Amino acid sequence: MSEQFHRIRRLPPYVFESVNALKAQLRAKGVDIIDFGFGNPDMETPPHIIDKLVETARSPRTNRYSASKGIPGLRAAQARYYKRRFGVSLDPDTQIVATLGSKEGFANLAQAIAAPGDVILAPNPSYPIHPFGFLIAGANIRHIQALDAEDYLREIDKAARHSVPRPLAVVTCFPSNPTAQVCDLEFYKEVVRLARRYEMFVLSDLAYAEIYFGDPPPSVLQVDGAMDICVEMTSLSKTYAMAGWRMGFAVGAPRLIAALTRVKSYLDYGAYTPIQVAACAALDGPQDCVADMRAIYHKRRDILVESFARAGWSIPAPEASMFCWAPLPTGFEAMGSLAFSKLLMQEAGIAVSPGAGFGEYGEGYVRLALVENEQRIRQAARNIKAFLANKDKHINTPSHIKGDECG
16 A cells, blocks of 8 residues: 555655754754744734624624625625725625635635646746645646746746646746745736737736735726736735634635635635624725734844844835745855754744745745844844855755755
8 A cells, every 4th residue: 555645645855844944953952933934924914803803703693604705794895805906896706705814715615616637827936836736636736937937928828838738727826925026917817818818827926015015906807808817815814914714715716716605615614704794894994904014024024124124135015916936146156045944043033934845946045034124124134134144164064964855
């Protein structure tokens, strides 16, 4: 009998596992780790959202099973958000389904639309659920380098033209996790044009729509004709500091929304009703809290980029998202992102995510999440300065400490 099940065999070793294990070991020894590794918001959920949760939870009726596709009021609130933010009209009954975060939405959409042998075009580096959700569903992934939005666009055309069978769908993610790239509406217009030409669906991840430091990111659904072939995932996790609440949405093409809704109906009863009601309060309530959080991320970004540069590590300032995508410091390139991440944690007490964990084209980079306060960021910069002052020693660290393995 095989030692591993078929779907498990298709999943590669989890690159972040050894980094997380090292983090746990160091913390168990009392080491203070400044953690930029996990994109877990540290801000408080706005009080009016929590108040609505508590108020609703007191009603016995709300402790029953909820609606898998989301309560009507929540889907209507999401439709109002899209109209207000993007000028896009959505039918709450046929074009919106509530999900348990965008991650669950992607995973179950993959189960709903993909079959073994189907080809999916996915960005690389990428948030892991984009390719792995489809790998678990049995599909084949064609990885496309996505370190630059325009390069990604050109490669979509090439990959679609030369793939056999023709790709089922193409995944987009802007603002990007992990690279923090942004795109404009012209990018989406070209993606939709290519998708129509090659008869593909477009699956857009817009989880970071409200964390931006310049122009507000657009939605692919603003493009004429997109509604027939596109589904877009959004999330309240980062926008309202509700990551643990697990509340997101899939919106767009009725055919795709119907497929996702049907699969979900077999798997869950939806989020806890008071959470859905509180999510309505988030979407329909005062939005100054969103602007306040955006300003905090903006200030953290500026402090990190400025202080790390003074310490000797130049990091590009992202235009959006809660992440910085940083090339390895000069001299550490040959070490690789996984070994560098482990060494940085051991020698400087700083946790980052190795770029290799987001795909082969992420090698040479690390991702830093803006989830530590200003004081901790400045402390991290001091640690970095001391770390880089001993660069030669660290570069010559024995290989058993560097750890080139990916698991």
